[in-house]
Amino acid sequence: MTTPRYTQEVGRKFHPNGTPRLFPGTTIICFVDPTSPIGREAQAFQAALGQVPIGRKFALLPPASFHMTVMELLCDQVRTPERWSSWLPLDAPLATIDAFFLERLPTVPAPEGLAVRVTGVAGCLSCPWSVREDATSPSSQPPPPAA
Numbered sequence: 092m093t094t095p096r097y098t099q100e101v102g103r104k105f106h107p108n109g110t111p112r113l114f115p116g117t118t119i120i121c122f123v124d125p126t127s128p129i130g131r132e133a134q135a136f137q138a139a140l141g142q143v144p145i146g147r148k149f150a151l152l153p154p155a156s157f158h159m160t161v162m163e164l165l166c167d168q169v170r171t172p173e174r175w176s177s178w179l180p181l182d183a184p185l186a187t188i189d190a191f192f193l194e195r196l197p198t199v200p201a202p203e204g205l206a207v208r209v210t211g212v213a214g215c216l217s218c219p220w221s222v223r224e225d226a227t228s229p230s231s232q233p234p235p236p237a238a
Contacts, residue, residue: 103168105150109149109150110150111150114166114167114168115166115167115185116163116164116165116166116167116168116169116185116188117164117165117166117188117189117192118160118162118163118164118166119160119161119162119164120158120159120160120161121158121159121161122157122158123157123158123159125154125155125157130154130157133154133157134154137151159207161207164176164192165179165188167185170182176191178191179191
């Protein structure tokens with residue numbers, strides 16, 4: 092008997108049957124409007140994928156949940172120094188992390204515009220992206236706490 096082979100996200104973000112696992116953390120996402128051109132393309136892709144035998148191997152989001160992860164900040168299950176903020180201890184409770192970001196978020200200026208482009212599809216159907224060259228990059232300094 093052979094052992095089933097799964098993507099690295101099974102056991103991390105998904106159960107073997109395709110249902111989502113709890114994966115708490117702080118992430119910046121951008122929702123995709125299901126009625127937009129890219130939203131309609133994603134739905135057409137899902138429909139086509141469902142018509143081929145391998146399609147049952149994928150756990151797909153419903154169109155109302157389509158999104159792009161812009162920036163993964165801190166994930167509860169990824170507590171390593173290289174993937175964690177130097178301003179918070181590795182064992183900080185989620186409530187402390189939430190308070191940290193909620194306190195500082197109002198001090199971060201919203202970008203006037205951020206143009207991104209998909210540069211490929213990799214991993215668990217994630218799309219690497221890059222900021223257009225004419226876009227400005229944010230400061231590498233942490234925002235000050237709210238007054």
